[in-house]
Amino acid sequence: xxxxxxxxxxxxxxxxxxxxxxxxxxxxxxxxxxxxxxxxxxxxxxxxxxxxxxxxxxxxxxxxxxxxxxxxxxxxxxxxxxxxxxxxxxxxxxxxxxxxxxxxxxxxxxxxxxxxxxxxxxxxxxxxxxxxxxxxxxxxxxxxx
Amino acid sequence: xxxxxxxxxxxxxxxxxxxxxxxxxxxxxxxxxxxxxxxxxxxxxxxxxxxxxxxxxxxxxxxxxxxxxxxxxxxxxxxxxxxxxxxxxxxxxxxxxxxxxxxxxxxxxxxxxxxxxxxxxxxxxxxxxxxxxxxxxxxxxxxxxxxxxxxxxxxxxxxxxxxxxxxxxxxxxxxxxxxxxxxxxxxxxxxxxxxxxxxxxxxxxxxxxxxxxxxxxxxxxxxxxxxxxxxxxxxxxxxxxxxxxxxxxxxxxxx
Numbered sequence: 197x198x199x200x201x202x203x204x205x206x207x208x209x210x211x212x213x214x215x216x217x218x219x220x221x222x223x224x225x226x227x228x229x230x231x232x233x234x235x236x237x238x239x240x241x242x243x244x245x246x247x248x249x250x251x252x253x254x255x256x257x258x259x260x261x262x263x264x265x266x267x268x269x270x271x272x273x274x275x276x277x278x279x280x281x282x283x284x285x286x287x288x289x290x291x292x293x294x295x296x297x298x299x300x301x302x303x304x305x306x307x308x309x310x311x312x313x314x315x316x317x318x319x320x321x322x323x324x325x326x327x328x329x330x331x332x333x334x335x336x337x338x339x340x341x
Numbered sequence: 342x343x344x345x346x347x348x349x350x351x352x353x354x355x356x357x358x359x360x361x362x363x364x365x366x367x368x369x370x371x372x373x374x375x376x377x378x379x380x381x382x383x384x385x386x387x388x389x390x391x392x393x394x395x396x397x398x399x400x401x402x403x404x405x406x407x408x409x410x411x412x413x414x415x416x417x418x419x420x421x422x423x424x425x426x427x428x429x430x431x432x433x434x435x436x437x438x439x440x441x442x443x444x445x446x447x448x449x450x451x452x453x454x455x456x457x458x459x460x461x462x463x464x465x466x467x468x469x470x471x472x473x474x475x476x477x478x479x480x481x482x483x484x485x486x487x488x489x490x491x492x493x494x495x496x497x498x499x500x501x502x503x504x505x506x507x508x509x510x511x512x513x514x515x516x517x518x519x520x521x522x523x524x525x526x527x528x529x530x531x532x533x534x535x536x537x538x539x540x541x542x543x544x545x546x547x548x549x550x551x552x553x554x555x556x557x558x559x560x561x562x563x564x565x566x567x568x569x570x571x572x573x574x575x576x577x578x579x580x581x582x583x584x585x586x587x588x589x590x591x592x593x594x595x596x
Contacts, residue, residue: 204480
């Protein structure tokens with residue numbers, strides 16, 4: 197087999213995952229794209245290991261061993277990543293990474309409590325309390341939701 | 342490699358292209374394996390593209406299954422059998438199921454979500470296309486005259502992989518087991534409630550709010566503190582009345 201086939205497929209898959217990481221808005225879709233990138237790297241490792249195990253006299257099968265390690269690390273990564281996404285969703289009520297702008301600088305929706313600030317007037321319209329306590333209660337309900 | 346052999350015999354009878362150096366070998370024709378690799382690769386790449394572009398979140402996870410399964414077939418065509426079955430077991434078996442659990446636990450919408458893609462989609466597309474062109478150009482230019490010899494014994498059978506893994510790679514293997522344990526403990530710690538005292542207080546508040554709104558089916562926020570007046574419950578008691586609205590608004594924001 198020509199070596200270009202798996203290598204080109206690996207490059208295309210990696211760039212597909214790159215597009216997904218840059219363009220997606222949901223955190224879990226970003227994790228899926230990261231999985232695609234890791235799989236592209238795995239395909240490269242396996243293809244080069246098969247090629248080198250034929251041409252070299254003594255081989256450690258390092259490509260396949262590293263591919264196995266990458267699979268295990270990807271499993272650990274997806275577990276930790278999903279736990280983080282769930283914790284963020286529990287605290288903020290969203291998995292939308294465009295709204296998690298606490299450490300962002302510069303222009304944009306710059307309110308540190310973005311969801312609370314945008315939902316404040318809606319909560320005030322349905323309540324009889326005055327505005328600051330409504331804001332505090334809404335953010336508190338979000339923190340415990 | 343019965344799969345590659347069968348595909349090779351079928352495809353070798355129908356194609357007369359690519360005079361490679363290994364054409365005379367006949368039974369495991371590289372041309373047939375290449376064609377099978379190309380077809381499965383097209384399916385894999387198409388599934389990956391649909392995964393990163395579809396607007397239905399659950400469909401993205403299901404197309405990811407197709408992409409990862411196609412990669413497992415590619416590993417089989419490259420005679421790396423052990424990696425292929427590990428790929429099926431871990432990725433298709435556990436990672437995608439975990440992703441689906443994550444989608445359900447974050448209350449992802451089932452239907453089409455209009456803003457699954459971010460605002461910087463064009464920039465992302467430009468970056469990805471540029472990277473793809475550069476990578477494919479460099480790689481094709483570098484390995485233009487390189488062929489993989491797929492004849493003989495499989496390069497990645499369980500025997501070979503296990504021998505190399507437990508002779509030369511024992512120490513990283515054990516370190517990886519420690520890392521998996523750490524990841525397990527970390528996932529449990531992260532997914533627990535951070536403050537058990539806060540959880541207990543919230544459960545108590547919810548119970549009290551349920552008791553307060555038991556008399557009036559749709560308890561107004563003014564009725565709740567009136568029933569449980571002497572406690573400091575006037576602070577947390579509006580929470581259960583307001584939490585569903587907050588969650589509904591968050592779900593709308595998520596969608």
